[in-house]
Every structure is written in C-alpha cells, then in structure tokens.
Amino acid sequence: MRRIIAVLLGVAIGGAGMFAAFYYHLVRSDKGWVVVRKQRADWHDAYVDIRGWSTREWSNHRELSQNLVAGGRGDLVHRSITDHFFRGLFDSFRETPSPSRGPAPPAN
Numbered sequence: 001m002r003r004i005i006a007v008l009l010g011v012a013i014g015g016a017g018m019f020a021a022f023y024y025h026l027v028r029s030d031k032g033w034v035v036v037r038k039q040r041a042d043w044h045d046a047y048v049d050i051r052g053w054s055t056r057e058w059s060n061h062r063e064l065s066q067n068l069v070a071g072g073r074g075d076l077v078h079r080s081i082t083d084h085f086f087r088g089l090f091d092s093f094r095e096t097p098s099p100s101r102g103p104a105p106p107a108n
Contacts, residue, residue: 020046021043021046021047022038022041022042022043022046023037023038023041024036024037024038024046025037025038025045025046025047025048025064025067025068026046026047026048027047027048027049027050027064027068027073027076028047028048028049028050028051029050029051029076030051031076034068034073034076036067036068036071036073037067037071038063038067039063039066039067039070040063044063044064045061045063045064048061048064050076053078054078055078058077058078065077
C-alpha cells in the first residue's frame, strides 16, 4: 500500500511540475525570483536565469521579454540603445490627455 501511495504522490508532483513548466516562466534576476504567466503555452524558457544577460540574449528570447512586459515586470528586460532611442522618439509624438482637460474628443 505504501508503494502505491508513493507512486501516486510522485505522479501528482510530476504532473503539477509539468503544468507549471508549460504555463509559467520561473525567472531568476538580480532582484530575486519572479513567476510570470506565459501568453502562449509551450515548453520554452520554463526556467531562465537572466542575471547578466546582454541585448543579444534578450533578442534570442523575445517571447520571454514580451511575457515579462505583459506581466508587469518590464523593468527586468534590458533593451538595446537603438530600441531606447526609437521608443523614446515615437513616444514623444504620442499625446496623453491631461487630467484637467478630460478625455480627448472622438475622431470622426
């Protein structure tokens, strides 16, 4: 009876681990451990240690960086200098409504 319980417990723990690896990223950064939900379920990057990553490594793991940004942890993603430049350039053209003026009128 003990062996059956041990096998069932092992199957349950293994199944839970497979589910977590399929739907979540476990990320280790300089700031600690982060668990981020994947937007698309797959086996890639189940566990990632991002300490000391360069922009080349981030460009190889675009899905991870998108999931970190979508999960509210975009501060962990290091972008290239050109990406910072273009993002800042185009963001300066975007108009944000001020609280005193209220919402922008609808475009016709």
